[in-house]
Amino acid sequence: MSAITNNAFVRWLGSYGLCVTILGGLFLLTALGTWAQAEEGLYAAQTKYFDSFFLTEHIPIFGKTLVVPLPGAVTLMALLAVNLFVGGFVRIRKNKRTFGVLVIHAGIGLLLLAGLVKREAANEGYVRLYEGEQATEYRSYHDWEVCVRELLPKPDQTGLVSGDEWFVDQVVFLGLEGDEVAMVRHPELPFDLHLRHFVPNARVHSEKSRDSSIYPVVDGYRVVPDPVDPEAERNFAALYAEVVAKGAPKDRRGRAGILAAMERYPFTVDQDGRLFAIELRKRRYSMPFTIEQVKFTMEEHPRTRIPSVYSSDILRKDLGAEEGDSVHISMNRPLREDGLVVFQSGYGPKDAPKGTPLFSIFAVVRNPSDRWPEYSCWVIAAGMLIAFGQRLVGYVNRQKRVLREEVTE
Amino acid sequence: MKFGWQFLMAALLGLFGVLDAPLWAQDSYGESDTAAVAPDRSFSYPEELVHRFQEVPVQEGGRIKPIDTFAGFQLLKFNGRRTLTTHGFALEERLSPAEWLLDCILFPEQAKRYEVFIVQDEAVPQAIGLRLENKKRRDRYSYAELEGVKKTLASRASLAGQKEPGERSRLERQILVLWNNVTEFEDLTRVGAFVGQPLPTTSIPWISEVYGGQDVELPRFLANAQAFRANMQSADDDPQWLAFQEAYATIVGRHRLGLGLFPPTADADPKAPWASWPEISRAALAGEPQAQTFLPLLEAWGGFVAGKTSPEALQTGLQGYLDMVTTRASARGEYDKVASEVSFYRWDFFYRSLYLFVAGFLLVLFSWLGGAQRGQGSWWVRGSWVMTVGGLAMLIAGITYRCVLRDRPPISTLYETILFIAAVIVLLALIMEWLTRERLALAAGSFLGALGMFIAGRYELREAATAGDTMPSLQAVLDTNFWLATHVTTINMGYAAGLLAAGLGHIWLGLYFFQRKAAMNSVNRMMYGVLCFSLLFSVVGTILGGVWANDSWGRFWGWDPKENGALLICIWELMILHARMGGFIRPFGFAIMNVLLGVVVATSWWGVNLLGVGLHSYGFTEGVGFWLMVYFGIEFGVVLLAWIGKLLRGGPPTSAQTA
Incomplete structure (x- = not known):
């Protein structure tokens, strides 16, 4: 063993003690995060406990609140990966007896890697389609974006069509507090966009409404916050935007508007003779193909309201193509293509009377490590069979010997 | 004055128009049918008759089942037992479920006097104003006893029904259960209600003309529905017509679907549901042609009910x-x-195995109490082997029989997890006993079984x-024998070994x-082996669950409570093994952590279901929280006492002592 691997710190990094401590921390965190889901909602609790580096737990004791800082699951799993690498690969004795353990550790390593890749590179959302509708993009369940879309006159001057689009990711405005302003500038846009007052769940009310709030009035309306719903999908965010002409003096105010997720019409501005629509919406991702809903089938078990089957017949078309391939998607049978996976995840409207046209909900996921957990499963299983199999054979042989000796005596 | 048939349909179907109203907002079916005094049954049901009746098929809960299964679960639900x-x-008899249901159908007035509704707490009768002598705190009541306070109960x-389930008090839950049982019982008493109750078809001339001047029973009435x-020619203000409608409503009932007794014909849609007689009645009056295909069955059912005068x-x-019907x-x-x-x-497999x-x-x-002569190899131990292997x-x-009946792998419901886990535990224990011959694993296996x-x-x-039912229709997501056979079976083997x-x-x-x-040494080794077995199946099962979730919901891992429960088991078992390998725990600590493993497994198996959140909604449970807490309390008590x-004692035996 080299001097480096024998170094006290490296030894500690690969020690059983650290391993047990990390596992203990993960156990505690998983238990706390699971219980919190009933109170705080799935998404909020999962973000707090399982998608964080650190968190604070508020524990009420004798009428006071004790604030306990804890490492988040990301930190603990990073530490576990280090511990696994140092203790489970580098420092472990490598012989016939430990071969199975090495294989197990390799499988767990692959699993952790799959988690890391998913966290960093995956995205997911949904598409909702009635029969005859089609989609080329899917919407995030939770993430927001501001979309600035140029509106151009139709060639026959009978209306407007969408031109180029520019997007502002939610990281720009999500944490805005008080009077903080996020300034967004793009060389192709004739204005700067000033964003402020992000409210995660809100309605827009007339200033004459009885519901009041601390937020400013714009064109006779203001944002009134609602309690944040634990189910993140049910929240409708709002944001204040101000369009300031490029090069305008600093003290000059621009045109202000409210961007509300529930609004039917976007905030429109006319700048330098160009017309733009600005809206706050769930983040959208493009698909490399189009899906068209041909037929949705939902069957219930007879004389019950329990769905027995729901599935969709879709057309998968290349972008811009008229023709496509027929694909059947049902529960447990997704479409996997071009790095995307399209699942039959639900349908609606809920509790619709018989005969009502139903829409199909597809979950769409882009995850480069989609299949890695499955591979890791086989690796871990093989490793455990080797490791525990060796011990079992040894145990059985020893027991046979013991029983033989007892009979002889 | 002649009216269009739509008018009549609106009038007649209007009788069903209350379908969507809450059940408690309505009175029972026409009260008049309960007013007549019907004679009690004067004979015991012949065994052959009961056996044949048990095989009557019904469609209920999404599947075709024998009426005996339906009756068994109804009686269990009302009475807390399968016999009455x-x-x-x-x-004075001890009635089987089929006999009890026969009474409900054929002799409803007698069945209404059976003390069949179990009430767990005297607070319930007090709350609905029922004062009866000679009733215990937990006792059974008859429909006849409850009938007087039905409106208060409703x-x-x-x-209680207006509250969210989680906000209901124990009393409110019990009142709701009792009310549901009472209304379901009323349905049962109406399965043969049309027999012996002719419609007043002679009371109105134009109807009399259609039916040849006779009062006819429902099947004949429906046969001439067209x-x-x-010929329809009555007005809504005609008292005779209103009386006719009332008579019809009394017989058919106002708001229930009824029992799906009658299969469609072989050439009908293979997925078409079976029909109850109120449904047939409604369809026939609506002019649906397939309704007529059910009438021979309806008539035959009427013939059976009418035969109640003698065995x-x-x-x-x-x-x-x-x-x-079987044809x-x-x-x-x-x-x-x-x-x-x-x-x-x-066969009652599971009670016999108990x-x-x-x-x-x-x-x-x-065998332990008797000293050496009752030790290994004695008749006591052999007897225990025979009994445990027999169980x-x-x-x-x-379990296999259920698989054949359902065309499913062994586990698709929580109930089946109990059966499967018990079987795996006993099997593992018997294998260990075979290897060790110390009677410890045999005792553990038979006790846990x-x-x-x-x-x-x-x-x-x-x-x-x-x-x-314990064989309910499955949610669409569970309709995959591959994943039920792999992930579900594997993870439950992990649970079993953990327990x-x-x-x-x-x-x-x-x-x-x-x-x-x-013996401590031997058990220590057994614990280690079983723990490794559990870890293998828990880890593989958990990952397979992730792979299934990836195929169904589009993500491998969502930190959903049920997934986290499985993860908790894996982490706890990894902790035990690594703590043991690192020398942080000795056999005493190893045993303690294994005892607590039971708590972790129970949490994953049952506890997270109580949270009622996440995508595993098909596995949510209510009402087991108390017993889970009792189990946790006992286990923490065991740990405390051990410490x-x-x-x-001054510390555990050293490794040298136990080696």
Whole structure:
């Protein structure tokens, strides 16, 4: 063993003690995060406990609140990966007896890697389609974006069509507090966009409404916050935007508007003779193909309201193509293509009377490590069979010997 | 004045217009049908008749099943038992579910006087204003006793029903249960209600003309529904017409779908549901042509019900109906498992295995009490082996039988997890006993097998109250035999081994108390082996679950409570093994952590279901929280006592002592 691997710190990094401590921390965190889901909602609790580096737990004791800082699951799993690498690969004795353990550790390593890749590179959302509708993009369940879309006159001057689009990711405005302003500038846009007052769940009310709030009035309306719903999908965010002409003096105010997720019409501005629509919406991702809903089938078990089957017949078309391939998607049978996976995840409207046209909900996921957990499963299983199999054979042989000796005596 | 048939339909179907109103907002079916005094049954049902009746097929809860299964779960739900003993009647009997249902259908007035509704707490009758002498705190009530306070019961149930399930008090939950049971019982008493109740078809001239001047019963009335509609000429303000409508409503009932007794014809849509007679009635009056295809069955059913005057007439009527219904159901491929299911419940596999496990445990217990002559190789131990293996064989046979009946792998419901886990525990324990011959694993296996069967019996009662069956129709996401056979089976094998390791942990602590060092060593090794087995299946099962979730919901891992529960087991087991390898725990700590593993497994198996959040909604559970807390309390008590014992003893045996 080299001097480096024998170094006290490296030894500690690969020690059983650290391993047990990390596992203990993960156990505690998983238990706390699971219980919190009933109170705080799935998404909020999962973000707090399982998608964080650190968190604070508020524990009420004798009428006071004790604030306990804890490492988040990301930190603990990073530490576990280090511990696994140092203790489970580098420092472990490598012989016939430990071969199975090495294989197990390799499988767990692959699993952790799959988690890391998913966290960093995956995205997911949904598409909702009635029969005859089609989609080329899917919407995030939770993430927001501001979309600035140029509106151009139709060639026959009978209306407007969408031109180029520019997007502002939610990281720009999500944490805005008080009077903080996020300034967004793009060389192709004739204005700067000033964003402020992000409210995660809100309605827009007339200033004459009885519901009041601390937020400013714009064109006779203001944002009134609602309690944040634990189910993140049910929240409708709002944001204040101000369009300031490029090069305008600093003290000059621009045109202000409210961007509300529930609004039917976007905030429109006319700048330098160009017309733009600005809206706050769930983040959208493009698909490399189009899906068209041909037929949705939902069957219930007879004389019950329990769905027995729901599935969709879709057309998968290349972008811009008229023709496509027929694909059947049902529960447990997704479409996997071009790095995307399209699942039959639900349908609606809920509790619709018989005969009502139903829409199909597809979950769409882009995850480069989609299949890695499955591979890791086989690796871990093989490793455990080797490791525990060796011990079992040894145990059985020893027991046979013991029983033989007892009979002889 | 002649009206269009749409007008009549609107009037007649208006009788069903209250369908969507809450049940408690309505009175019962027409009260007049309960007013007549009907004679009680004067004969016992012949065995052959009961057996034939058990095989009557019905469609209920999304599947075709024997009426015996339906009756069994209804009785279990109302009564808390599968049998009913009648008191105060000319014939004092112990009724089977089929006999009780026969009484509900044929002799409803008598069935209404059976004390069939179990009420868990005297607060319920007090809350609805029922004061009866000679009733215990927990007692059974008859429909006749409850009938007088039905309106109060309905209004209390209505108030309780408006609350979210989680916000209801225990009393409110019990009131709702009682109300639901009462209304379901009313439905049962109406399964033969149209027989012997002719419609007043002579009261109005134009109707009389259609029916040849006779008052006819429902099947004949429906057979001429087309002519009835064509001749319709009455007004809404005609008292005779209103009386006719009322008579019809009294017979058909106002708001229930009824029991799906009648299969469509073989050439009908293969997915078409079976019909109840109120549904047939409604369809016939609406002019739906397929309604007429049900009328021969309806008539045959009427013939059976009308034969209640004597066992012979009943037998003949039932045979006539069965011939017709089985021919039609068989032609649709919907009768092939009905008789097998009746046999399944007759065999009573799981109760028999419970008795065998108890006997196996008692025998091995006696073998310890008797000293060396009762030791390994004695008749006591051999007897325990026979009983435990017999119990396991019974259990496996029952599980296999269910697989055949359902065309499913062993586990697709929570109830089946109990059966499967118990079987795996006993099997593993027997293998260990075979290897060690120390009677410890035999004792653990037979005890845990008996405990598992006891819990299965109690849970079956709960399933009766909620799902009405232990073979319910599955949610679409579970409709995959591949994943049910792989992920679900694997993870439950992990649960089973984890619970066995916990059981062995208890035995080790017991041995530690008595300082049986050799046995402690042996159990320590067993615990290790079982723990490794559990880890293998828990990890593989958890990852397979992720792979399934990836195929169904689009993500491998979502930190969903049920997923986290499985992860907790894996982490805890990894902690135990690494703590043991690192020397942080000795055999004492190893046993303690294995005991706590049982708590972790129970949390994953049942506890997270109580949270009621996440995508695993098909596995949510209510009402087991109390018993789960009791179990946790006992286990933490065991751990505490063990630590106190260790402190008093001055520390655990050293590894040198136990090696």
